Amino acid sequence: MNVEALLQAIPPIAVYLLVGGVIGIESLGIPLPGEIALVSAALLSSRHTLDISPVGVAAAAAIGAIIGDTIGYSIGRRFGMSLFERLGNRFPKHFGPGHVALAKGLFERWGVWAVFFGRFIALLRIFAGPLAGAMRMRYPRFLAANATGAVVWAGGTTAVIYYAGIAAERWLSRFSWIALVLAVVIGIGATLLMREQTSRLIAQLEAENDWETLRRH
Template sequence: MHIDDWLQAIPAGWLYATVALVIGLESLGIPLPGEIVLVSSAILAAKGIVHPAWVAACAGAGAIVGDSAGYTIGRKGGSALFARLGRRFPKHFGPRHITRAEHYFTRFGMWAVFFGRFVALLRILAGPLAGALRMPYWRFAVANVLGGVVWAAGTTAVIYYLGLVAEKWLKGFSWAGLAAAVLFGVATTLYLRRRAASALDEGDL
């Protein structure tokens, strides 16, 4: 079952809880598809199945609480924690990933926490790594709250309003035009993903 179908099959209250739980666990340092769950829930909000404000609020709460818990774990576990995670999840916590994330934190400080919410690699590592590197908690908390709110509310709003506009627009749209739009969207997405992967390989944020 696709994640959209699975989310649509559960009651609204449980869907909100699922959004908060998955994003919270991802922010804690567990590699889960938090962003996919948020986007899928925002699409369901555009269809009128759930309320977008509750989706954004639960996503933001999960992000902030999860990152804060990750910070505490990272502060207590230190580098030994990432060594264990690297052996268990080499695709997400391998030496190359940790070194790159540490570079971002050393170079950008609080901004790495804020913008890390928007980058797949840093979204998982931000909380634990900030704690392990002994970033002052007040600095981490400010960046964590601002990043969580902007990411959750912004992503939900964009997907929600795009869904509303697309639904009205597609009612009078020809199938040929729809196919062309889909192909253009896929090509653009692949291009942007390739550019993002290339930038990460070069060590850019």
């Protein structure tokens, strides 16, 4: 199987649409591997044999994030916190009470900064838009934090991976596709690690809530 020929057959516009689509849907509140899609596309853009632009990748990711979060904000504002109760009943692994309580606690503590930094954190990347709307955060403030976070996250991630890919291509020569596989593996590992840390925080939060309930009774 000729990996190089397969990569060259992929139209750049398809890469941009895929990145923007995956990140946009993830920002709506649907758990998808947005970060892995961005990292993979950014690495592809570092290959001089392909026509994929790093600027195009970053722009697609930022636009997808902003649009997805805005739609998620509108949905959250329309249905309120009851939205998360329904989602929790259907998808307890992603929208369970512990997940919602942790995200809500971070929003109450950090406000718009939770929206900005939420783009860099797996849990908040899914919750940021809908939760900000449900908590009635003013839209201009949300939009400013959301857009800024999306541009910094998309641009910064793309730049780092792009230059890392160029360096890897110099060292690996014909076998530079290994870097793509390595990036995906690292991305998956980081995602799993973040989920494990989030689960621990949720378990700790639930234990504290149970203790508080027992103390009141």
